[in-house]
Amino acid sequence: MTTDALTIARRTLLAPAELEDRHLQQVIGTILSAPVDLADIYLQFARSESWVLEDGIVKQGHHSIERGFGIRAVCGDKTGFAYSDVIALDTLREAAANVRAIARHPGNHRQAIPCPNRPKTLYPAVDPLHSLTNEDKIALLRRLDELARRSDPRVEQVIVSLAGTYEIVLIATQDGALHADIRPLVRLNVSVILHADGRRERGSAGGGGRTDYRYFLEENRAETYVDEALHQARVNLEAREAPAGTMTVVLGAGWPGVLLHEAVGHGLEGDFNRKGTSAFSGRIGQRVASPLCTVVDDGSLPGRRGSLHIDDEGTPTGHTVLIENGILKGYLQDLQNARLMNAAPTGNGRRESYAYPPLPRMTNTYMLAGDHTPEEIIASVDRGLYAKNFGGGQVDITSGKFVFSASEAYWIENGRISHPVKGATLIGNGPDVLTRVSLVGNDLALDPGVGTCGKDGQSVPVGVGQPTLRVDGLTVGGTHL
């Protein structure tokens, strides 16, 4: 994997500018002549495309090429960063001179802890844009549109989008190492609007991962997204007002794991904890969840949207236990924060592109399975909400308050699903929501590959997952008292 990737990366990123490995090391060398702890150059090429079908026709497509480099010097807790869309020796040198200035400001130095290498192929070094012909991409979109319209006469609008990215990264680090990774990423999304008796409701579903477009043709995956989108819209056409107040909530398996991403994941990122601004700061070894809960972040799952061979600083990704049987175990680290906290980097240093410096970020975050069937969990609730699927979420790291929005939900009465209710926002407190988890399902599922996480204006693809969970007390933001 690595040799191939390195060859492709050199050919794509260095050769056109007549650059060689030694030039990158020379540039890094000019930074290292100042007293810095870390210096690296991140070169990136990304070719992306998207095709959108609407009103039954493929109306538009977009193609984009991004190419550039980011260069960084870290001195204790200080970072100098510069980037350019022009990969050339003079722009590299100019950027290096700019970032080197950070070293004039003395930082707090700590000792680094080296991290072992773990090469293993998680996804193929393919260009997904070429995995189907343009004709076949369009035929796929049209087939899904027809399927949706045929399946329900109430369909008023269908929007299907197909997107793919072929990304090549090359990272030169201060120890002379050169890391490369080829990162394919595809995504298919189906959104429908159903209209009946003057009421309109939307449903949407999709998936993808680090693979090529043929993934959507296997196991009728694309068709299942259509079914799922229609199902959601149908349920919402029947939905009554959502309840308001604090109640028992059963959360579905899979994408509802966005709960973990917001409630605990962000709060465990190294930067916030190094600075002491997280509601989880200084709580390693303490109980932050019920003994039923074990939460991990794993960037080394094959083919997942949040997976990476190496993070954007060249550290291999891995399996990091965040919470084990309810006890807080660890944080997610990039190189800078690991160094400052005397911890090992965990392969979580990620960046949106060369134009942004790396930050500690999640990869695929999920909770391990428990013993109960989802049916048992629903049957255990007298009155409460079953939130089967979700939209996005958000968290205030410092106060610990987080929200996430149900997109498909049902009212539970006497242990049975009574009727669908409208989507609503749920709000809770990160450090104690998991202490109220009283039942954990045996149906762990990861999301279908749709997540994008935002932090400091940077978006990165992520995964989440969980089994069905019962939470005894979460505030549901409906309108019905």
Added chain:
Amino acid sequence: MEIAAQLKALEDKVAQALEQAKKLGATGAEAGAGIGWGLSVSARMGEVETMEHHRDQSVAVTVYFGQRKGSASTTDLSHASLRETVEAACVIAKHANEDPYAGLPDPDHLAREIPDLDLYHPWPLSAEEAIETAIACEKVALQYHREIVNSEGASVHTHQGVRVLGNTLGFLHGYPASRHSVSCAVVGERDGQMQRDYWYTVARDPEELESPESVGRKAAERTIARLGARSLTTRQCPVIFAAEVATGLIGHFLAAVRGGNLYRRASFLVDSLGKQVFPEFVHIHEEPHIPKGIGSAPYDNEGVATYPHDLIHQGTVASYILDSYSARKLGMTTTGNAGGVHNVLVDPGSLDRSGLLREMGTGLLVTELMGHGINLVTGDYSRGAAGFWVENGEIQHPVEEITIAGNLKDMFRNLVGIGRDVDRRGNIRTGSIWLAEMTVAGD
């Protein structure tokens, strides 16, 4: 390079792209090119934390082969990459389906006179000066109160750039613009509870920025005010959206009357033109030509002339927000809003914030919203909130971990008052907005 030279260079790139599109058989094409550069620094706990130098460039091209459309963009302005990008757009257009509504704007709508909106005011700030400014800003926040115990830092951003737009109808114009900001976020602690809040200032002209000291002080004031926050019991009550979050509420209205959502029937305001949506006293208008305005633009992303016009007149919808495509789909005329709105102003009322609180008497003042619980198709609204509980017109205590819910149709119709405490920083300018009733969920 001088601005004039930058403009000329970008005009050449755009002309090159258009020329090549024609050569490849396109019947029409549009291209935009931009270059920008800037500096971002942040300071935390009295020392520099990050120093970032920015330099961006990009070209985007849209081509038409009859009624077929394709688009492509690149950050690589080399001749080869530009050619590859135009080719990619053409390949896509050849594969796309015929769309009877696709095409360049009507030539009559293109901007002819390009007003100078005074948008370019570079801030000749060295990295050292920017760091000193950030440190000074944070220092005021850190020293504001002993309960300010930590900081996420203060930042200074400067950005300036040039953008050029051209199409095969002969439109080719460009102008420089700048944007600068100073922000600060600090953490307070009381009885083991931590709270964070922030403040920022943004302007085209650095002379118009709020002072760094004022930004730091407001960030600290807001943070201290949140300490001791607790939840509320579930209830229905009046809600005032503070000006800085009321902009979001107006944003939902704008999204609901945007052409793309209307022709897709994906809005709770379909077929609302001429209909009463707000009470009669509400007046919302777009003013694209305000000198130095953050949202100001002489023409939109298609080159269509922008012009001042009403969106809500006496509470009724006076205009949708349309680009050429959505206008054709709806059988209407573009409103010069390709790419979005340009300075939306909500006419203020007579009361300041404390006056509004007094008038409301008892209810919730919301100063922060969380999450994305807005369903534009149905108007259903449910979001996490933080703010203050108000009784007898006076703030009683900060609140958190609650949600507020309702339906935007009802919320707009039951708007009781608008404050004169207008937040002028963004593209949407409004005072605080008082709504008759929402459902608050909490303990």
